[in-house]
Amino acid sequence: MTMATTPAAPDLAMVDAWWRAANYLAVGQIYLRENPLLAEPLRPGHIKPRLLGHWGTSPGLNLIYAHLNRVIRERGTHALHVTGPGHGGPSALAASWLDGTYSERHPNVPRDAAGMATLFRQFSQPGGVPSHIAPGVPGSIHEGGELGYSLSHAFGAAFDNPNLVVACVIGDGEAETGPLAASWHGNKFLSPRTDGAVLPILHLNGWKIANPTLLARMPREELDALLTGYGWRPIHIEGDEPARVHADFAAALDEALDEIAAYKATAQRRPRWPMLVLRAPKGWTGPRTVDGTPVEGTWRSHQVPLAGVRENPEHLALLDAWMRSYRPDELFDADGHPTPIVLANVPAGDTRLGAVPEANGGALVRELPLPDLHDFAVEVTEPGASSSEPTRALGEYLREVFARTANRRDFRLFGPDETESNRLGAVYRATAKAWQEPVTDLDAHLAPDGRVVEILSEHTCQGMLEGYLLTGRHGVFSCYEAFTHIVSSMFNQHAKWLHACREIDWRPPIASLNYLLTSHVWRQDQNGFSHQDPGFVDNVINKRPEVVRVYLPPDTNTLLSVGDHTLRSRGLVNVIVAGKTPTPDWLTMDEAVLHCTRGAGIWEWASNDDGDPQVVLACAGDVPTLETLAAADLIRCRLPELRVRVVNVVDLMRLVPETEHPHGMPDREYDALFGTDVPVIFAYHGYPWLIHRLAYRRHNHAHLHVRGYKEYGTTTTPFDMVVLNDMDRYQRVIDVIDRVPGLATHAATVRQTMVDARTRHRAWILEHGEDMPEVRDWTWSTDIREPQP
């Protein structure tokens, strides 16, 4: 192993000492349950029974942290730290313990010998702390368990934080992932004036788990070209001799920060920002060879380089020597306190990376100055008499949110080039799209300080928004419904983060992550099958109920109400599914607020059940609601004696028992709404079995019949989409006739008329290429009309 003994240049002695201390602590966490200060030679009994953790990345991460500490101390840099290789938990925990921040947040782990013992013992152990850079680590906004999102998180953190430098360590393996590869281009959106800086630090340790990395192994000039092509100026630091690397890294970091400061002072548009490339051995300073096989500087150092320490005396001796190579007696006094030379490299107070306020966004987040919903409401004189485009109205509302946050700059909208297509374009009257590249007169709404971010990368949108929220701001991600699947996995990780934060009292909740899923399955008839997929919600509701909400507002005013509600909420992921095409306006603003607050309710004006329904027509989603009302209309004309109740569900989680979700309905309420023994014919926006999965414990479950998207899609007319999936008004009437006991014979003619209507529909669209006028032009009316043939 390389002994970290070479004396560093005078002013770097404390950096080196800090580095050695952090390395020592990282190794200790992986191996030791006793004898943390090596007061006696290591014995098998000192070793943990399960050896877990990732050593390989840790020395490099520690080096970077050590040097960030130096510039924070010396230059007063206001820095936030994001670590891509989140498996480097031992490093992050060591660093924040040295900071003192770990002990401040976790008083049971003081910065002394007892604390060090706990630090070691708790790592990756039952009842202890996770092996990754989880929310329990002070200063972390990025767990990094799933690789690829560090740099987009860093950009999100830097937006609208003009004084912040976000140092972002990127693993060379991580850099192979798609999300990371896309996110280098984040610099095209980062204003040198109104945003902070991002300083990527590519950690080129050469290896991932069992393979060399592409970036480390491709020709040097290609790597330089690649980074330059991404718009960065790489500054290289390379070596395995600590003193040399310390000196070079310090110089490089100073150079980069000087350059950043200069650009911040002068640049109007994107400069070629500096970045660092650290080429140093994986598992540096660890065992050079084990059992004759090279380990330091190879992929074999990725996890636990010495596996047999408990059984194999040679391994145990190697571990002992390895830990002592850091000269712990110079680093910790007899009581386990870090010595002055180590502490000299710890910055003060809130400038410590473990204490920087931006890393604990929940403590910073302020309430948004939201406007009065009524100013954006559509007027509704009678249910269904008019129609409007829901997202267009929401766009006006969001425009006002942008206007009111013009100075605070703590609200952003993210999207993959679809804001206009999703009919939210009104926001451009209050802000622009962020854009640092040249602008031509063919462009619209581009400006360096815009707060709408449009990049054709759902991953980057999601990652930037997460970073923005995690540092205490607000935002919305608007996306084609089908393509939110692209970020399913990122959503999972964020939801897990939010869930874990609920157990951490010093992390108050951040603003919720709000998805607006539009251009949805029923209105992608022109793009066809690839764009038709409502299944993101199915993934969302697998996550802990404490942190997820799903809303399906049926019209414009309900969308506004839900939008307002979600922007006020905290610590959640809110999914809103709403259409952009003209949709009947069912509820006035006041009714909408009441309905959305209830989350589900009877629409009396469409019902004639008088408290005793023979059938419940339930619906969730804008198109299902439209088809349900049209079916109710058909029924009241043709089967006027049938007692029908129409129930609309906005808040999907109302359907589950209250014991399962905070929004769940008690059984009594559910039974009152849906009945216990009448057929419930449910039209749901997405995959129909999702409703069964939510309601399978309910008393009426055997009477529940759900229609929804059954994965039949193509390029066709809007109404044909619902017919293809048996969710159309005619089929709903047929379902009613088939399910209500005793109705079948009586209503046989009506049933036949419905069957024929579906047949007529098919013939009509084939001939005319658009929907039948009776469908297209249908509106709800409070007057009951005569049945049409």
Added chain:
Amino acid sequence: MTMATTPAAPDLAMVDAWWRAANYLAVGQIYLRENPLLAEPLRPGHIKPRLLGHWGTSPGLNLIYAHLNRVIRERGTHALHVTGPGHGGPSALAASWLDGTYSERHPNVPRDAAGMATLFRQFSQPGGVPSHIAPGVPGSIHEGGELGYSLSHAFGAAFDNPNLVVACVIGDGEAETGPLAASWHGNKFLSPRTDGAVLPILHLNGWKIANPTLLARMPREELDALLTGYGWRPIHIEGDEPARVHADFAAALDEALDEIAAYKATAQRRPRWPMLVLRAPKGWTGPRTVDGTPVEGTWRSHQVPLAGVRENPEHLALLDAWMRSYRPDELFDADGHPTPIVLANVPAGDTRLGAVPEANGGALVRELPLPDLHDFAVEVTEPGASSSEPTRALGEYLREVFARTANRRDFRLFGPDETESNRLGAVYRATAKAWQEPVTDLDAHLAPDGRVVEILSEHTCQGMLEGYLLTGRHGVFSCYEAFTHIVSSMFNQHAKWLHACREIDWRPPIASLNYLLTSHVWRQDQNGFSHQDPGFVDNVINKRPEVVRVYLPPDTNTLLSVGDHTLRSRGLVNVIVAGKTPTPDWLTMDEAVLHCTRGAGIWEWASNDDGDPQVVLACAGDVPTLETLAAADLIRCRLPELRVRVVNVVDLMRLVPETEHPHGMPDREYDALFGTDVPVIFAYHGYPWLIHRLAYRRHNHAHLHVRGYKEYGTTTTPFDMVVLNDMDRYQRVIDVIDRVPGLATHAATVRQTMVDARTRHRAWILEHGEDMPEVRDWTWSTDIREPQP
């Protein structure tokens, strides 16, 4: 609009004619339902009622296709075409109609006036064809509805096709996506000797939907650096003057193909392969301005540049002039046949891009020479007496598959740097990991012609595998279970493609896409919460049942049987969830084959129900099976009089009714297996509600109680994971006691012992950091042992 009139260089006249013809046909598809040959001036009645489609990308795509035709004709290039911007359906349809291949595959659309009329009318219309490059387009292996996967598809197609040149058009917007950004590095895996070539053609038309693209707007030298950094040598073609662009494009394409040929002849490792960059206006040759607003060369040309054609006479006149600007009378004779000058640019027979055999993989795919399973089986003398690592045995089996396909080279394994970690390392005894970069003596198993592909990009793995399968080969994607979510969306798109192909008789099914999900939720105790997510399956089963299968083999021999079965299957996505850690061997190979063929069955040796169970202990997945057997063991020791049936489910789709899935069980079989009125205590590998979603129609549904992963995870011991989620053996015994009528009082002491065991477990792991010996060392035994305290 730019008139495409400049005479092209002599040998390019036919290329230009073909281009104009394709442009004409693209416009016609978007607008016309009558008068395809413009025999009379356009009238509103000739126009479709719904104007759908994407014009902007089409002229560029057509230009590229025209030039590919030229080199195929002139040089005999064996080319396959992949088009990233799949919304360019009008272009692809036009091209294959000019090819003649469209009419060969769709005889109802002949290459004459009537056919042209149908071609126009069917586009994006009900009962017609999708707007994207769907499977119905001959020569397509890439729909491109969801952007980002073209280049990884292209690499997959090129692997092991040494004579193929895969020309891959990448949209400049598409290039912003993560998956696309990662996939440029595919060249590090492409052998110049044993693989084909990939020729990326970056379609730099400047815009996406409503924004400029990053790649078009960043400084030119950065673009060059970026592409060079990705390992390519860009050749630029730029202009808006057709003749110039024709000449330049032809020269560039020749240059690139010459270079490719030279490298193929000589290169041992990766050369810097050429690529093309075409900078030409979006919506080129379309209306230059509409209502005073620039359209050609702007984002406004993305979809339908003239929206008001039916109502607005000015727009109609513009459309008329636009279409006539291509001089259709030179391109089509009075009968609508393409004229000789157009046909002169159509290659012959199977070299046509619409006819290239590799684009119809199902017609090429050969049965794999699979070995005899028994040669890889573990010996099982008694159920549970031994244990083995399932994926390790599968690795040996796959090694033999690699060995047997060494010459055919039609089998590959893809993974994000986890093959070794997933214990499939045996394959390296038969093949290497593909790697074109330098190799050091620290590396293991890297070679240019290896057939294992490891890149830390789940997207690239998935995309390459899809491309490989779509061109008629076989493969497996092995991935950490949690991180398969990363490719949820790609899976969706592939499943949709497979489903659509079922309707196309000339596309025989390709080999199935086989996922091996391992390092799964119950055995990621060391990586913790971020790595614990079994929800990929939930997404999979939302797709059409015809194309998806899910298998949960409980042990090594069943994994082998399932592996073998899935490698024989066609046209499906198979998801296999299996562990890599030591797992009891329950079944002999012969029993395993029978059990897997049934998909679900009673394990008599663990049951004592004599055909009349009081409770059914059901399980699906390796860890649930282990806990179930351990529970059965506890029960037979402590409640020996209780009649217990143990049912194991391997094939998850057996649980749904036969009407819902091809593998679904008839009710009678289900009722026989699970009973109709006894409690079924089900332990499932993933989220428990998934079982309810599958079985909610079954008679016994009210008696079904499912345990599974409830999203409680962290870094802890393996057994603690099951305890945290209430799926452990002790809880299962408690569930039985609580659910079997009449048992509660009688078994109260046993129940209490179980509760205490959970408490003891908690205390033990906190103290010892590993599981209790009674848990860790438990094995099933045919002899019933005395209960332990």
